[in-house]
Amino acid sequence: MFFSKVNEIEKMMKEYTVIIENCFTNYMSIMTEIVNEQNQEQYSGFMVTMKQLESEADKKRHALIRQLLEGGLVLDSRKSLMHVIEGLDGVADLAEEIVREFYLTHMPIETATGHGVLQMNQVIHKQLLHLIETVVAVVTTYDLESLFSLLTTIEQLETEVDVIQQRAIKEIYNQELSLAEKMQQRVLIDKVAKMADDIEDVSDLIEIIMMTRKV
Amino acid sequence: MLNPIFLSGALLGWGLGANDAANIFGTAVYTKVISYRRAVILIALFAMLGAWLEGGEGLSQLGDYAYLSGVTSGSIAFFVMLAAGVTVIAMTMLKLPVSTSQAVLGAILGSGVFYGRADFSATTKFFGAWVLTPIGGGVIAFILYYLIVILLEKKIQGFKFFQVFVRLGYYVAGIFGAYALGANNVANVTAIYTGQIGLMSKELALLIGGISIALGALTFSKPVMSTVGEKIVPMSPVSGFVVVLAAAITVYIYARIGIPVSTSQAVVGAIIGVGFHLGIKTINLIMLRNIMIGWIGTPTLAGVISFILANYHIV
Numbered sequence: 370m371f372f373s374k375v376n377e378i379e380k381m382m383k384e385y386t387v388i389i390e391n392c393f394t395n396y397m398s399i400m401t402e403i404v405n406e407q408n409q410e411q412y413s414g415f416m417v418t419m420k421q422l423e424s425e426a427d428k429k430r431h432a433l434i435r436q437l438l439e440g441g442l443v444l445d446s447r448k449s450l451m452h453v454i455e456g457l458d459g460v461a462d463l464a465e466e467i468v469r470e471f472y473l474t475h476m477p478i479e480t481a482t483g484h485g486v487l488q489m490n491q492v493i494h495k496q497l498l499h500l501i502e503t504v505v506a507v508v509t510t511y512d513l514e515s516l517f518s519l520l521t522t523i524e525q526l527e528t529e530v531d532v533i534q535q536r537a538i539k540e541i542y543n544q545e546l547s548l549a550e551k552m553q554q555r556v557l558i559d560k561v562a563k564m565a566d567d568i569e570d571v572s573d574l575i576e577i578i579m580m581t582r583k584v
Numbered sequence: 585m586l587n588p589i590f591l592s593g594a595l596l597g598w599g600l601g602a603n604d605a606a607n608i609f610g611t612a613v614y615t616k617v618i619s620y621r622r623a624v625i626l627i628a629l630f631a632m633l634g635a636w637l638e639g640g641e642g643l644s645q646l647g648d649y650a651y652l653s654g655v656t657s658g659s660i661a662f663f664v665m666l667a668a669g670v671t672v673i674a675m676t677m678l679k680l681p682v683s684t685s686q687a688v689l690g691a692i693l694g695s696g697v698f699y700g701r702a703d704f705s706a707t708t709k710f711f712g713a714w715v716l717t718p719i720g721g722g723v724i725a726f727i728l729y730y731l732i733v734i735l736l737e738k739k740i741q742g743f744k745f746f747q748v749f750v751r752l753g754y755y756v757a758g759i760f761g762a763y764a765l766g767a768n769n770v771a772n773v774t775a776i777y778t779g780q781i782g783l784m785s786k787e788l789a790l791l792i793g794g795i796s797i798a799l800g801a802l803t804f805s806k807p808v809m810s811t812v813g814e815k816i817v818p819m820s821p822v823s824g825f826v827v828v829l830a831a832a833i834t835v836y837i838y839a840r841i842g843i844p845v846s847t848s849q850a851v852v853g854a855i856i857g858v859g860f861h862l863g864i865k866t867i868n869l870i871m872l873r874n875i876m877i878g879w880i881g882t883p884t885l886a887g888v889i890s891f892i893l894a895n896y897h898i899v
Contacts, residue, residue, distance in 0.1 A: 375744045443750045443821040444615040446743075511746045581820075 374441025379508045381436055382450070385429045386501040389457050392422040393497055396464035397490045403468075404483035409475045416472035423465040430458050449578045453504055456571035460497065463564050467557070474553075479544065482554045485537025489530050489561050496526040496568045503575050513579040520579075523572040530565035534558055589658045590777060590784065592665035594796040597773035599672055600684045601631065601800025604769070606808040607831065607847045608761035611824045612754040613809055624805055626755075627762040628798035634766030634839070635794030641842035642771030643789055646688070647779030653696035653703055658783050660695060660894070661776045667691040667890035668772075671882060680874060682882055683846035686714060688772045690883025694890030713843040714879055717834060718853030725830035725857030732822055733861075746821075753825035761832035762801075765847055766794050767839035773797065823858045830854040849875055 399415045402408075433454055437447050470476065478486070500523055503516045541554045609623035618626075655661050668684070668691040675682035689710055696702030732753075740746050770793035777784040784792070831850035838845045852871060 372744055372748060375747045379744070438616075440616040440619075442747050443617065443824075445821050446747065507743070509743055511740060511743050 374436075374439060378433070378436055378441060378450075381429070381433045382454075382508045383505055385426070385433055385454065385457070386504055388422070388426045388429050389461055390497060390501055392419075392426055392461045392464055393494060395419065395422055396468060397494060399468055400486060400490055403471055404478055404487055407478060412468075412472040412475065415468050419465040419468040423461050426458060426461040430454055445581065449574065449581070450507070452574050453507065453571060453578075456567060456574060457500075457504070459567045460564055463560065463567065467560050470557070470560075476553055476557070478557070479541060479546070479554050481537055481540035481544065482558060485533055485540075485558055486561050488533045489537075489558075489565065492526050492529050492533065493561070493565050493568065496523050496530075496565060499523050499526070500568050500572055500575075503572065507575060507578055511582060513575070513582060516575065516579060520572045520576055523569055527565045527569040530562055534562040587658065587783065589662040590774070590792060592662050592669055593773050593777065594792060596665055596669045596672065596684060596688070597770075597793055597796030598800035598804070599669065600769055600772065601627070601797035601802075602804035603676075603684075603800075603808055604765050604797075604847050605801040605805035607851050608765060608828060609754075609758045610809045611828065612758055615824065617751050617754045617824075618758070620806060620809065623758065623809075624801050626759055627765075627801040627805070630759050630762035631766035631797045631801065632794035634763035634768075635770035635797065636766075636790050638763075638767035638839055639770035639790050639793065640786060642768060642839060642844050643775045643778055643786060643793075645842035646771045646775035646844060647777075647781070649703070649706055650692050650776045651780040652701070652706075653692050654699035654701035655692060655695060655776055656781060658777075658781075660699075661781065661783065663893040663896075664688075664691045664695045664776060664890055667694060667893050668886050670889055671886035674885065675878075675882060680877065680881070683714070683849060683878055684769065684772045685710075685844035685846055686878060686882040687886040688776075688844070690886030691890040692776070693883065694887030695894050697887065698891050698894035710843055711879070713838055713841070713845050714849070717838070717845045718849045718856070718875065720834040720837070721831050721850035721853030722857035722860075724833050725826055725854035726860055728830050728833075729823065729826045729858050729861050732826060736822065750821045750825065753822070753829070757825040757829035757832060760836070761828050761847070764832045764836035764839055766797060768835045768844055769797065769847075770794055771842075771844045820862060823862070826858055827851060827854040830857065846878075849878075 395418060399419065402411065403415070434451065437450060442450070499519050503513075503519050503523075506513060506516055537558050538555055541551050541558070544551070546554070605624060605627050608627055609618060612618040613620050613623050650661075650664070655664055665688075668687040671687040671691065672682050672684055675687075689707065693702050693704070693707065736746070736749070740749055770790055773793035773796055774784060774789035778786055778789045828851070831847060831854045834850040834853070835845060835847050852875060
């Protein structure tokens with residue numbers, strides 16, 4: 370009786386993180402196809418897939434928020450979880466937005482951009498897995514001090530993404546492309562890198578939760 | 585059939601229940617730890633229980649004091665309680681914090697002055713209790729918070745257990761707060777009709793007093809609960825119920841001693857006590873100034889109104 374609402378929130382949070390991870394891994398596969406094949410006929414199918422996954426994430430997010438509003442958690446925990454959920458949602462939204470951009474604009478991908486995007490995706494995936502581990506810990510454990518090294522790793526991975534991003538942009542600007550084409554490639558690289566920033570922002574929130582739980 | 589002179593006391597009790605419910609469960613309801621419906625039912629039940637089981641000491645002390653101060657007939661009792669009630673309403677409308685205990689005592693004194701029987705020396709024990717109430721609330725909150733922090737750090741490792749612990753804490757604090765409210769404040773409502781004046785038996789006084797407080801909480805506590813709950817937002821998850829528990833313990837101690845005190849002022853003291861732990865500046869000079877105004881202003885205003893009304897009632 371006492372644990373039912375908290376148990377439900379724990380279960381839903383775990384399900385939500387699975388959906389977010391699924392969304393990202395699908396995005397990664399799609400981006401690999403796009404970079405390697407650049408078959409524009411596939412883009413609408415990719416967009417539909419991403420749209421479905423992102424909608425699934427949204428549905429779960431809304432259900433989670435409704436569950437949080439039922440009570441069951443103290444005010445501080447509710448507030449902090451809300452911010453974490455919104456942060457994770459940002460990652461799914463961005464993944465969907467990137468794929469949709471290809472569907473709408475049919476933009477070509479230069480080799481440097483493609484390499485950079487795929488490399489960044491690999492690192493971001495590691496980041497996301499670490500983040501999901503910390504998010505699950507937030508709803509299962511009270512003392513989060515043991516997560517400190519994971520949170521540090523997430524930060525380090527974000528720095529790695531920055532390095533890849535800068536290298537890719539430099540390579541693009543060294544190529545014989547028009548300024549508009551260079552800008553177009555750069556926008557894509559920046560969007561992908563933003564996912565790493567957003568994941569790092571969520572890890573910062575978890576750091577704050579860790580601090581506030583230090584009674 | 586009940587004597588209509590008890591109406592003024594019952595009205596005061598109703599107002600007391602409506603206002604003080606917020607001190608007990610306001611934060612818990614505002615932060616959705618407990619639903620409003622469940623909170624008021626718990627307050628009503630446990631306030632009545634507290635009044636019935638442990639309201640007797642306050643009833644005797646205040647009842648005797650009132651009689652010795654000149655409240656020797658039903659009509660005098662009616663107007664004294666009316667003066668206290670008008671004071672509470674006036675201070676509430678002026679948005680000043682008001683203590684029912686201070687209003688009742690002031691009204692008794694005012695009537696006593698009119699009849700030349702006011703005993704100011706006996707008021708020192710009541711005044712001392714008012715001053716010590718926020719101090720007591722602060723000290724108890726400080727100690728309680730420290731003990732709970734140690735318990736939490738050593739024993740509670742899981743997220744789930746922490747959530748349940750805090751929610752249970754709000755329930756325990758609220759239930760005990762309601763019990764202490766009934767035990768301590770029933771005297772304010774019906775003491776004046778009991779004892780040597782003999783208008784009401786002790787049992788009936790405890791029953792009517794408890795019921796009027798309960799009815800106030802059940803029927804009109806929602807607006808105050810929302811306002812107070814919003815203002816006393818907990819500084820940390822644990823502080824919310826520690827404040828209420830510390831205030832409840834303070835009020836209960838005075839219930840055992842037999843002196844009605846202010847729950848609101850005990851809460852203010854408790855907030856300051858917890859604030860010391862958290863390094864948060866919770867000492868608000870305006871709040872302290874208002875409390876001090878209450879110590880002097882409330883009984884004075886009630887005394888003046890009671891004195892004026894004494895000119896009009898039939899002995």
